[in-house]
Amino acid sequence: MASLALLTTSCTENSKNEVKAIFPKGEKGPADNFTGSAWNIGLVANDTTYNTIVGNVYFEPGATSNWHTHPAGQILVITDGVGYHQIKGQPRQTIRKGDVVKCPPNVMHWHGASADTGMQQMYVLPKTEKGLVTWLQPVTDEEYNNATNK
C-alpha cells in the first residue's frame, strides 16, 4: 500500500480560486514540458503486471501542459477545480470536477487549468508496454484563450 500523507485545506481556507487536495502536491513539472506551475505525483508506477500508470497533476491557475501524444492514449479524471482539454483539430473543452475525458492513441492534446481556478486531475496511462508520452511544443496564448479555435 502506498500510504500517502495528506494535504488538508479547511473550509475557511477554501476560497473560490483554490482546489482541494487528495494527494500530496509532488514535484513541479519541468519548464520544458509545462507553462506555469504544474505539480505531479505518481500514484501507480509502471510495471509488467498492470502495464498502467496512475498519477495526479495539480495545475495552478493558468498552468498548462505542452502539446503531447501518448502511444496508447490517456484517461483524465477531474477531481476538483476547472480547466481545459484540447484534442488537436477539435475545439477547446472546459473540464470540471467530476468530468472524465479521453485522448486516443497518438493524438495530440494539451490540458491545464483555467486562468482563475486551478485544477486537480488524475491521469491513467493504459498499455504502457506501447510507451508513455512524446512531448511537443508549448500551447500558444491564442490556443489557450480561444475556445473555438481548432
Added chain:
Amino acid sequence: MASLALLTTSCTENSKNEVKAIFPKGEKGPADNFTGSAWNIGLVANDTTYNTIVGNVYFEPGATSNWHTHPAGQILVITDGVGYHQIKGQPRQTIRKGDVVKCPPNVMHWHGASADTGMQQMYVLPKTEKGLVTWLQPVTDEEYNNATNK
C-alpha cells in the same frame, strides 16, 4: 467528454461520518455481490482502444464487497473516507483518503467501508481483454472485524 452532474456537500453538512462526492452516487450494487449499501458509477466503459475500465464506488459505513478476483488485477484509489482492503492470506489493511492499493491478477480480495465512516474509491481495471471480475462468497463478520486474521 462524460459531463457528469455533481453531488455537492457543504462544509456545514460534512460531519465526521460523511464523505465528499466527486461523482454522482450511481446505482446500488446487487445484494448478491455486496453486503450493505455500495453505490457504483461507471466513468470509463470498456472498449478495445484503452482496454481499461474506471469507475467509482461509494461504500456506506459497514458496506463491503464480497470476496472476488480480477483476471488482470485491480487498482483502487481512495478519494475520501476510511475503509478496509484485504488480500486473501494477508491481514486486513485500513485504507484512507489518498491511499492507493493494488490487487494482483487472480488473487482474492474484498474492500469496503469502516463501520463508522463511509469510503469513496475509484477503481481501475486494466487489460480488460482478459476479463473483468469473478464474484465469490460474502465477507464474514469475523473477517470484517478482525484486522489480524488472515
